[in-house]
Amino acid sequence: MNFDLTDEQLMLQDTVGQAMLNECPVTHLRTIFDGDSGHDGALWETLSGLGIVGLAIPEEYGGAGLEILDLAVTAETLGYHAAPGPFLGHVLAALAIAEGGSPEQKEKWLPGLASGERIGTVALAESGGQWQPDQWQLPRGDTLTGKKEFVPFGEIADLIVVGATGGQLAVVEKDAPGISLAVVDGVDLTRRFQEVDFASTPCEWLGQGAPAERVRDVGRVLLAADAFGGSQRLLEMCVEYAKTREQFGVTIGHFQALKHQLASMALDVEPNRGLYWFAAYAQDHARDEAERIAAIARAHVADRFMQVARDAVEAHGGIGFTWECDVQIWFKRAMFDRAFMGTPAEDRERSLQLAGL
Amino acid sequence: MDLNYGSEMEGFRDEVKAFVQGNWPLSGEEADLPMDKQAATFRARAIAHGYLYRNIPQRYGGSEQEPDVLKAQIIREEFGRKWAPQEARGIGTMMLVPTLLERGEEWQKDKFVRTTITGEVAWCQGYSEPGSGSDLASLKTRGELQGDEWVINGQKIWTSGAHLADYMFCLVRTEPDASKHAGISYLLIDMKQPGIEVRPLRMMTGSADFNEVFLNDARTPADWIVGKRGEGWLVSRTTLKHERNSIGAAQQTRAGLKGLVDLAKKSKVAGRPALEDSTIRQRLAEIEGYVKAHQYSGYRQLTKDAKGEEAGLIALMMKLFSTEIGHKSSALSLDLLGEEGLLSAGNAELGVQAKDSQGWIARYMYTLGIAVAGGTANIQRNVIAERGLGLPRDAAANRSSSK
Incomplete structure (x- = not known):
């Protein structure tokens, strides 16, 4: 052990x-x-x-x-x-x-x-929040025709792995004909999106049994890990602020109301470390639990990150609500981690179904 | 990372398994003994094999094994699987015995350890007073040395099991002129004497497990003191470091979730099975997120304990985390009970699993008792903020330091 x-x-x-x-x-x-x-x-x-x-x-x-x-x-x-x-x-x-x-x-x-000489990305979502392999409707053929939403860094990617009907995956190269990109006005400016429209775009299909589900589950795990790291950073920023900012002649970290808020934030952060570790570990070593724990971990850690981010704005007072304050950067990372690849509610519903409930 | 216990430990597990298989439940005439005698018989054999009371020397009735949190964990798992009796869970075993082993006189260990771990004598803990809860060190119960006896006057409260206890380990102010913390001594007191009156305190659930204890010229021999005069505060902080059960609480929250799922399977919401209700489903799944986080935090602690390292921040928050999961689970259980939430707690026995609706009502209330006992949630938040996050200590509580 x-x-x-x-x-x-x-x-x-x-x-x-x-x-x-x-x-x-x-x-x-x-x-x-x-x-x-x-x-x-x-x-x-x-x-x-x-x-x-x-x-x-x-x-x-x-x-x-x-x-x-x-x-x-x-x-x-x-x-x-x-x-x-x-x-x-x-x-x-x-x-x-x-x-x-x-x-x-x-x-x-x-x-x-x-x-790293070539950059890859994934095109998963279809209109209406259809992120899951079994929801994809992009037709499978010799070429690709149709639209994919929220493709991370579609503009700079040299190749795009595209999800299609039946959970099949295809690879499209950057200079293939028939690709048009439209910028999406995304919230997280550290992780930008494009919408990608394919029109008879040549592609290569990955083999049968191509691992669309594994891509999704590992994606969930990486979002959970990102969310844990981000929430940890926000907690540290708030603690640091509480130790330096003065009001009424003392640092605000002396005030019990704020101390308790920071303790509650810590409780939303620290217990999630082991949760994301196990979710990641399961992807290679406990494959029968892998999908379920990935769903549980993503839903949970991303939701806690979002809560910590809201608390972090409050803990900083007025400055916390400004563009100038760094909290907003992580706040928006939380919004990304929570909504990319589907919502926590969908993850939770899936986790129950996988438990036979 | 490796979640296996390893081949050496699995070999040990096989030994334990075989032992439990051969020894529990008891057979033949022994199977007709009263349950407490059966448990005592089994425990004696488990001790002889080195499976129980591993950190207690043999001369005091323990099995005196090298500390090993993994072996301890395997024993709990394998005994638990077959519902075999484990170490007695009383406050005497959990709190007094480790304290005596660390700080007690030889004769005190001789006299009290063996009888406590076998359950022959029962203890209660005399710490809290009506005016001294979170600020425990402000306690006022006085002890005066008169000849070869302490004479004790005052009142203790929230004393679980005082009505059943043979003895009380008790914090008493013996040095009125010393500073707050330095004026306290740790005394052992016989409960069966005229100077002690126990009055039950009825809990909000309706039952009475804890008490007020009035001490009016209660007496105890001069040498029934653990540590020196004025060292009681430090003695009371002696904690059990060996083989801490770091994943026990998480196993309880897991069992609690299972009970909640079973309740949801039986319940209806608006005439439909509760498990078809999307709100109920979301809440159940959300609670599972917390339960899983609790479980893997327990594994982190277990690993750190096995390596003899400090687990850090997570160790400070496990109690509060259990409490908060308890609140969420209770809230959902009440919604699942529907109109049966109008029932009283009845005479439900409190355990991890509620047997019926009234059992759930009792649990609904009891989770609050857990939140308050042994340091309220707000005190836990202070500890996390001050010791965990390094924030300034509360000015009001910047007590005459305990040195």
């Missing part, structure tokens, strides 16, 4: 955290946040150099060949630092190809994704 991270995993978090502090301190994060694309090529190169964008890609294709838990602890650290950019969509696209691609397809795409 060893329910803890390994030294390697702690070192991984430390390395990623240091890179974020060096390359993307909050002052820099804000320029990306307020900038046009939400993407920072130099930061992407740094993260790629650390090997984290190819963490779960097999070693024979240039990745690190690690597990979903390693990916998740990385996502926690990126969430803590509100890392802007295409990490989430990229690693999910790589997972789809690594697990559903033919040897030729893997050879063709994975090395570029592993090194």
Whole structure:
């Protein structure tokens, strides 16, 4: 029984955290946040150099060949630092190809994704919040025709893994004909979206039994991990503020009302660490529980993150409600984590069905 | 990360399993003994095998094993699977015995440990007073040394099991001139004496498990003191570090959720099965999120304990987390009861599982007792904020320090 991270995993978090502090301190994060694309090529190169964008890609294709838990602890650290950019969509696209691609397809795409020279993303949602593989209606054919919503960083992606009817997955390359992109006015400026319209767009299908469900479940796990990291950061920001801001001649951390609010926030954060760990661990080691625990973890941790974010605005008083205050960055990350890939309510309903209830 | 116990531990588990298989339930004539005698018989054998009271030396009736939280956990799991008797859960075993082992005189250990863990003698805890709840160290019950006896006067309250107890371990002010914390001593008192009057306090559920205890010239020998005069506060803080059951509370919340699901299966909302109601479904699933978080937090603690490391912030919040899950579960249970929520708590016995509607009503109230007992939720929040998050200590409570 060893329910803890390994030294390697702690070192991984430390390395990623240091890179974020060096390359993307909050002052820099804000320029990306307020900038046009939400993407920072130099930061992407740094993260790629650390090997984290190819963490779960097999070693024979240039990745690190690690597990979903390693990916998740990385996502926690990126969430803590509100890392802007295409990490989430990229690693999910790589997972789809690594697990559903033919040897030729893997050879063709994975090395570029592993090194970060090529950026991947996933096109999942269809009109009306249809995120689930069994809801997809995009017709399967030699080409793709139809619309996908909320495609993360569709504009900069070199390839898009697209969900179609029957839970099938196809890969479309950036310069294929018939693709039109429309910007979505998304709330989280660290993770931008486009809407992607395909018109007789050539594609390659990933094999039968392509792992759309696994992409969804790992996606849920990574959202939970991100939410945990983000909520941890907000808690620390609030505690720091309570120790420095003075009113009535003392730091506001002396006031019991605020102390209790911060304690309640901590209670919304700390117990979720083990929950997201296990959800990630289950993806490789307890496959029969994997879908259910991923759904429970995403719903729970994302909802707690959102609550912590609302509390964090309050705990900062007037400044908390401004664009200038950093809380809003994580507040919007929480909104993303809560709504991307479906709502917590859908996750919860699914978790009951999976329990036979 | 590895959620297996490992081959050495699984080997140990097989041994424990075989022991339970061969020894519980009792057979032959022993099966006709009264239940408490059966339990005592089984416990004696389990102690001989090193499975119970592992941190208690053999000379005091324990099995004196190397501390090992994983083995302790496996024993609880395997005994639990077959409903075999485990260590007695009384306050004497849980609080007094560890205190005596750490701080007691040799003769005190000799006299009290063995009889306490076998359940021959029962204890109650004399800490809280009418004017001293969260601010326990302000307690006023006085003890004066007269010759070779302490003479004690005052009142204790919320004393669970005082009506059944043989002895009380008690915090008493013996040094009136010393500062707040330094004036307290830890005394052991015989409950069966004229100077002690126990009056039951009826709980909001209707039953009476706890009491007021009046001490009017109650007497106890001069050497029935644990630690020195004025050290009582420190002695009372002696905690059980060995083999803490870090996942027990999470197992209870899990069992509670299972009970809630069973209740939902039987209940109706607006004439339809409750489990078809989307609001009920969402609330159940939301509670499961908390229960799972509780469960894996327990595993984190268990792992840290096994390594002999501090678990940090999470260890400070497990009680409050249980409390809050209890509140959410209770609220849902009341909605599931529908019109049966108009019933009284009856004479329902309190356990993890409620047997009927009145049992659920009792539980609905009892979760509040849990929230208050052993440090209210607001006190827990103070602890999390001050010790966990490093926020300033409460000015009012910046007591004459306990040193």
